[in-house]
Amino acid sequence: DVKVTQSSRYLVKRTGEKVFLECVQDMDHENMFWYRQDPGLGLRLIYFSYDVKMKEKGDIPEGYSVSREKKERFSLILESASTNQTSMYLCASSLLGRGHEAFFGQGTRLTVV
Amino acid sequence: KNEVEQSPQNLTAQEGEFITINCSYSVGISALHWLQQHPGGGIVSLFMLSSGKKKHGRLIATINIQEKHSSLHITASHPRDSAVYICAVAALTGNQFYFGTGTSLTVIP
Numbered sequence: 001d002v003k004v005t006q007s008s009r010y011l012v013k014r015t016g017e018k019v020f021l022e023c024v025q026d027m028d029h030e031n032m033f034w035y036r037q038d039p040g041l042g043l044r045l046i047y048f049s050y051d052v053k054m055k056e057k058g059d060i061p062e063g064y065s066v067s068r069e070k071k072e073r074f075s076l077i078l079e080s081a082s083t084n085q086t087s088m089y090l091c092a093s094s095l096l097g098r099g100h101e102a103f104f105g106q107g108t109r110l111t112v113v
Numbered sequence: 114k115n116e117v118e119q120s121p122q123n124l125t126a127q128e129g130e131f132i133t134i135n136c137s138y139s140v141g142i143s144a145l146h147w148l149q150q151h152p153g154g155g156i157v158s159l160f161m162l163s164s165g166k167k168k169h170g171r172l173i174a175t176i177n178i179q180e181k182h183s184s185l186h187i188t189a190s191h192p193r194d195s196a197v198y199i200c201a202v203a204a205l206t207g208n209q210f211y212f213g214t215g216t217s218l219t220v221i222p
Contacts, residue, residue, distance in 0.1 A: 033210070042214035043199070058209075090156060092210075094203075102146060102201070102210060106155030 003027055006091050006105035013112050019078040021108050023091030029103075030096035032074035034058075034066065037088040037107070046089075049074055050096060081112045116140045119200050119213035126220050132187040134216045136200030139181065147174050147185050148199040150215070156199070159185075190220045 007022035025032065033048040035058075045058030047066040055066050063085060067075040074093075078085055091105040117138045126132050136145070147159045160167050160174040162183065167174050171190075176183040187194055200213040 035212075040214065043201075043212040045209060048209065101144075101158060101161045102203075103158065104148070104156040 003103045004091055004093055004105040006089075006108050008108050009106060011108060011110045013078075013081050013110065015082060015112055017078075017081050017112075019081045019110065019112075021076040021078075021089055021091075021110070023074045023076070023093075023105055024072055025074075025091075025093040025103065026072065027093060027095075027103065028071065029093040030071070031094045032068065033092040033094075033102075034064075034074065034076045035090045035092065036060065037090055043090065046076065081110075083112050086110060086112045115214075116204075116211040117200055117202055117213040119198075119216050121216060122214070123217045124219070126190050126218070128191060128220055128222050130190050130220075132190050132194075132218065132220075134185045134198050134200075134218070136183045136185070136213055137181060138183075138200075138202050138211070140202065140211065141205035142178075142181075142202040143205050144203045145176055145183050146201040146203070146210070147183075148201060150197045150199060152196070159198075187218075192220045192222050195219050 004025045013019050034046045035043040037043050044060050049055045049068040065077045089108045092102050094102040120135045144163045148156050150156045162176040171188045173186040197215040197217050199215045201210045
Protein backbone atom coordinates (compact mmCIF):
# COMPACT_ATOMS: atom_id res chain seq x y z
CA ASP A 1 0.00 0.00 0.00
CA VAL A 2 3.03 2.24 -0.44
CA LYS A 3 2.12 5.47 -2.21
CA VAL A 4 5.25 7.67 -2.03
CA THR A 5 8.60 5.93 -2.10
CA GLN A 6 11.97 7.49 -1.43
CA SER A 7 14.91 5.55 -2.76
CA SER A 8 16.95 5.45 0.44
CA ARG A 9 16.20 5.65 4.18
CA TYR A 10 19.78 6.48 5.14
CA LEU A 11 22.63 7.92 3.11
CA VAL A 12 26.16 8.93 4.03
CA LYS A 13 28.03 11.05 1.49
CA ARG A 14 31.29 12.94 1.42
CA THR A 15 31.62 16.70 1.10
CA GLY A 16 31.70 17.69 -2.55
CA GLU A 17 29.90 14.62 -3.86
CA LYS A 18 26.92 14.91 -6.18
CA VAL A 19 23.91 13.39 -4.45
CA PHE A 20 20.63 12.26 -5.96
CA LEU A 21 17.54 11.71 -3.82
CA GLU A 22 14.74 10.01 -5.70
CA CYS A 23 11.02 10.08 -5.02
CA VAL A 24 8.35 8.09 -6.83
CA GLN A 25 4.58 8.27 -6.35
CA ASP A 26 1.99 5.90 -7.76
CA MET A 27 -1.12 8.08 -7.42
CA ASP A 28 -0.84 10.10 -10.65
CA HIS A 29 -0.48 13.32 -8.64
CA GLU A 30 0.48 16.53 -10.37
CA ASN A 31 2.15 18.17 -7.37
CA MET A 32 5.34 16.88 -5.87
CA PHE A 33 7.42 18.51 -3.16
CA TRP A 34 10.81 18.22 -1.51
CA TYR A 35 11.17 19.34 2.10
CA ARG A 36 13.99 19.42 4.53
CA GLN A 37 13.38 18.81 8.23
CA ASP A 38 15.73 20.12 10.92
CA PRO A 39 15.31 20.23 14.71
CA GLY A 40 13.60 23.40 15.84
CA LEU A 41 12.97 24.55 12.28
CA GLY A 42 10.33 22.07 11.19
CA LEU A 43 9.72 21.26 7.55
CA ARG A 44 10.96 23.76 5.00
CA LEU A 45 10.16 23.66 1.30
CA ILE A 46 13.12 23.28 -1.02
CA TYR A 47 11.40 22.91 -4.40
CA PHE A 48 8.07 21.83 -5.76
CA SER A 49 6.76 20.80 -9.14
CA TYR A 50 3.22 21.01 -10.46
CA ASP A 51 3.81 19.25 -13.76
CA VAL A 52 6.42 17.37 -15.74
CA LYS A 53 9.46 19.55 -16.40
CA MET A 54 7.95 22.36 -14.29
CA LYS A 55 9.56 23.45 -11.04
CA GLU A 56 9.29 26.27 -8.57
CA LYS A 57 11.73 27.33 -5.89
CA GLY A 58 10.62 27.02 -2.33
CA ASP A 59 11.97 28.77 0.73
CA ILE A 60 15.47 27.28 0.74
CA PRO A 61 16.52 26.28 -2.80
CA GLU A 62 20.17 27.30 -2.50
CA GLY A 63 22.52 24.40 -3.05
CA TYR A 64 19.80 22.20 -4.55
CA SER A 65 18.30 21.49 -7.94
CA VAL A 66 15.46 19.22 -9.04
CA SER A 67 14.39 17.18 -12.01
CA ARG A 68 10.96 15.99 -13.07
CA GLU A 69 11.17 14.14 -16.37
CA LYS A 70 8.21 11.86 -15.65
CA LYS A 71 5.05 12.60 -13.72
CA GLU A 72 5.66 9.93 -11.10
CA ARG A 73 9.28 10.79 -10.31
CA PHE A 74 10.77 13.88 -8.66
CA SER A 75 14.49 13.98 -7.98
CA LEU A 76 16.38 16.25 -5.62
CA ILE A 77 20.00 16.91 -6.54
CA LEU A 78 22.77 18.21 -4.34
CA GLU A 79 25.36 19.33 -6.90
CA SER A 80 28.19 19.48 -4.37
CA ALA A 81 27.16 18.21 -0.95
CA SER A 82 28.16 20.19 2.11
CA THR A 83 27.98 19.37 5.81
CA ASN A 84 25.18 21.92 6.35
CA GLN A 85 23.02 19.80 4.08
CA THR A 86 23.02 17.01 6.64
CA SER A 87 19.31 16.64 7.36
CA MET A 88 16.14 14.60 6.97
CA TYR A 89 14.66 15.02 3.48
CA LEU A 90 11.00 14.36 2.85
CA CYS A 91 9.15 14.02 -0.40
CA ALA A 92 5.41 14.58 -0.72
CA SER A 93 2.79 14.51 -3.44
CA SER A 94 -0.75 15.78 -3.82
CA LEU A 95 -3.36 16.41 -6.48
CA LEU A 96 -3.31 19.79 -8.16
CA GLY A 97 -5.72 22.25 -6.60
CA ARG A 98 -6.81 23.20 -3.17
CA GLY A 99 -7.33 21.18 -0.07
CA HIS A 100 -6.17 17.86 -1.38
CA GLU A 101 -4.67 15.29 0.90
CA ALA A 102 -0.91 15.07 0.82
CA PHE A 103 1.04 11.85 1.03
CA PHE A 104 4.55 11.71 2.39
CA GLY A 105 7.48 9.42 1.83
CA GLN A 106 9.37 7.75 4.62
CA GLY A 107 12.15 10.29 4.52
CA THR A 108 15.85 10.04 3.73
CA ARG A 109 18.29 10.85 6.48
CA LEU A 110 21.34 12.25 4.74
CA THR A 111 24.64 12.69 6.52
CA VAL A 112 27.40 14.61 4.75
CA VAL A 113 30.84 14.01 6.23
CA LYS B 114 7.35 34.78 10.66
CA ASN B 115 5.65 31.43 11.16
CA GLU B 116 2.39 30.91 9.37
CA VAL B 117 1.62 27.94 11.63
CA GLU B 118 2.19 27.85 15.39
CA GLN B 119 1.85 24.75 17.53
CA SER B 120 1.70 24.30 21.28
CA PRO B 121 3.05 22.82 23.36
CA GLN B 122 6.44 22.05 21.81
CA ASN B 123 6.99 19.13 24.17
CA LEU B 124 4.49 17.11 26.15
CA THR B 125 4.89 14.24 28.61
CA ALA B 126 1.83 12.35 29.77
CA GLN B 127 1.00 9.29 31.82
CA GLU B 128 -0.62 6.39 30.05
CA GLY B 129 -4.39 6.86 29.99
CA GLU B 130 -4.35 10.65 30.09
CA PHE B 131 -6.33 12.83 27.71
CA ILE B 132 -4.00 14.88 25.51
CA THR B 133 -4.59 18.05 23.53
CA ILE B 134 -2.25 19.61 20.98
CA ASN B 135 -3.09 23.02 19.55
CA CYS B 136 -2.44 24.63 16.18
CA SER B 137 -3.00 28.24 15.13
CA TYR B 138 -2.42 29.61 11.67
CA SER B 139 -2.37 33.04 10.09
CA VAL B 140 -3.04 32.38 6.38
CA GLY B 141 -6.19 31.57 4.50
CA ILE B 142 -6.41 27.84 4.07
CA SER B 143 -8.33 25.28 2.10
CA ALA B 144 -7.47 22.42 4.45
CA LEU B 145 -5.50 21.53 7.55
CA HIS B 146 -3.57 18.31 8.06
CA TRP B 147 -2.45 16.58 11.23
CA LEU B 148 0.63 14.42 10.68
CA GLN B 149 2.41 11.89 12.88
CA GLN B 150 6.10 11.08 12.83
CA HIS B 151 7.54 8.29 14.97
CA PRO B 152 11.20 8.44 15.98
CA GLY B 153 13.34 7.57 12.98
CA GLY B 154 10.23 7.09 10.89
CA GLY B 155 8.48 8.78 8.05
CA ILE B 156 5.42 10.97 8.20
CA VAL B 157 1.90 9.59 8.22
CA SER B 158 -1.17 11.70 7.57
CA LEU B 159 -3.71 11.32 10.39
CA PHE B 160 -6.40 13.78 9.33
CA MET B 161 -7.28 16.29 6.68
CA LEU B 162 -9.87 18.86 7.83
CA SER B 163 -11.61 21.76 6.18
CA SER B 164 -14.35 22.19 8.78
CA GLY B 165 -15.83 20.65 11.91
CA LYS B 166 -14.50 17.53 13.50
CA LYS B 167 -13.12 14.10 12.55
CA LYS B 168 -12.54 11.01 14.66
CA HIS B 169 -10.37 7.93 14.05
CA GLY B 170 -10.30 5.55 16.97
CA ARG B 171 -8.84 7.40 19.97
CA LEU B 172 -7.85 10.43 17.89
CA ILE B 173 -10.11 13.44 17.39
CA ALA B 174 -9.32 16.53 15.34
CA THR B 175 -11.31 19.75 15.33
CA ILE B 176 -11.01 22.96 13.38
CA ASN B 177 -12.49 26.43 13.82
CA ILE B 178 -12.02 28.28 10.53
CA GLN B 179 -13.16 31.65 11.92
CA GLU B 180 -10.66 31.50 14.77
CA LYS B 181 -7.95 29.90 12.58
CA HIS B 182 -7.37 27.21 15.16
CA SER B 183 -7.30 23.43 15.27
CA SER B 184 -6.82 20.90 18.04
CA LEU B 185 -5.74 17.27 18.04
CA HIS B 186 -7.00 15.21 20.97
CA ILE B 187 -5.85 11.77 22.03
CA THR B 188 -8.10 9.93 24.45
CA ALA B 189 -6.75 7.17 26.73
CA SER B 190 -3.17 7.81 25.61
CA HIS B 191 -0.80 4.88 25.18
CA PRO B 192 3.01 4.66 24.96
CA ARG B 193 2.68 3.80 21.25
CA ASP B 194 1.23 7.29 20.74
CA SER B 195 4.68 8.71 21.51
CA ALA B 196 5.67 10.61 18.38
CA VAL B 197 5.98 14.07 16.93
CA TYR B 198 2.67 15.53 15.80
CA ILE B 199 2.81 18.15 13.07
CA CYS B 200 0.13 20.57 11.96
CA ALA B 201 0.21 21.55 8.26
CA VAL B 202 -2.05 23.85 6.28
CA ALA B 203 -2.77 23.93 2.57
CA ALA B 204 -2.74 27.59 1.62
CA LEU B 205 -5.65 29.06 -0.34
CA THR B 206 -3.26 30.61 -2.84
CA GLY B 207 -0.79 28.41 -4.64
CA ASN B 208 -0.26 24.73 -4.02
CA GLN B 209 2.00 24.92 -1.00
CA PHE B 210 1.79 23.65 2.53
CA TYR B 211 2.94 25.44 5.66
CA PHE B 212 4.06 23.38 8.63
CA GLY B 213 4.24 23.87 12.36
CA THR B 214 7.47 22.88 14.07
CA GLY B 215 5.78 19.92 15.72
CA THR B 216 4.82 18.73 19.20
CA SER B 217 6.93 15.97 20.66
CA LEU B 218 4.72 13.69 22.75
CA THR B 219 6.02 11.10 25.20
CA VAL B 220 3.53 8.82 26.92
CA ILE B 221 4.93 7.06 29.98
CA PRO B 222 3.58 3.64 30.98
